[in-house]
Amino acid sequence: MSLKAIIAPSMLSSDFAQLAKEANEIVAVNGADWLHMDVMDGHFVNNLTLGAPVIQCLRKHTPAFLDCHLMVERPQDYITPFKNAGANLFTFHYEATGIPGNPITPMEVVQQVKQAGMFCGISIRPPTPVDVLLDSGLAAAVDMVLIMTVNPGWGGQSFMGEMMSKVHTLRERYPHLLIQVDGGLGPDTIDTAARAGANVIVAGSSVFKAADRKGVIETLRTAVAAHAAAIPHEAIVQATLRGKEQTHVAAHH
């Protein structure tokens, strides 16, 4: 049993005018596992990108696993549209819930996403401590935790290495959990992230700007595989599972 490396290029850095072609190439030709779709509403973050209609169109052109990162206010309003559009994984931001403007608890959103039949991820911005996911039971309830390594909103920012203590804390507690990192990942930063225990790697500009996209994806995968293999077997066996293995997510792509 080992932790699978999952490489998820961020389509935000692709040519949106050729989205289907870019999506199919990055998977079939360049070896990506998932497509990371950055959904920004112009409110939770300043940028405005795409929503369920684009997911629905893309779904008609690819069977790939659609990893949707929702940087939106009121994420609960997007669950049914994203399910109907063909999203596989719905990752929302902890900070968008449990606030005066949106008092729904993050756990309620997790339950609604799962009831809708999607995998569920939860994400925290750089200023948010990882503790909010631990004692609350959220890390145990979701299929994936996304630790942001930049302030969300834009591609092409610098990787924040100081976020790795969050990844390390989570990996110690949850040897099986899918831990995604997003922002500034590429050949120069992957070792730091992989060593801390991240196994789901989002990479936008480092992949799409590269002359050799396939080579970059391979470099990312090799680094994660090398560090994941170092997780003691005993730790994996003793992991507290939630009734199913998180690695099932990977089996669906």
Ligand SMILES: O=C(CO)[C@@H](O)[C@H](O)COP(=O)(O)O
């Ligand atoms: O969610 C986000 C940004 O908010 C990301 O998914 C970026 O799109 C990653 O781009 P790079 O930092 O890899 O260029």
Ligand SMILES: [Fe+2]
């Ligand atoms: Fe993202």
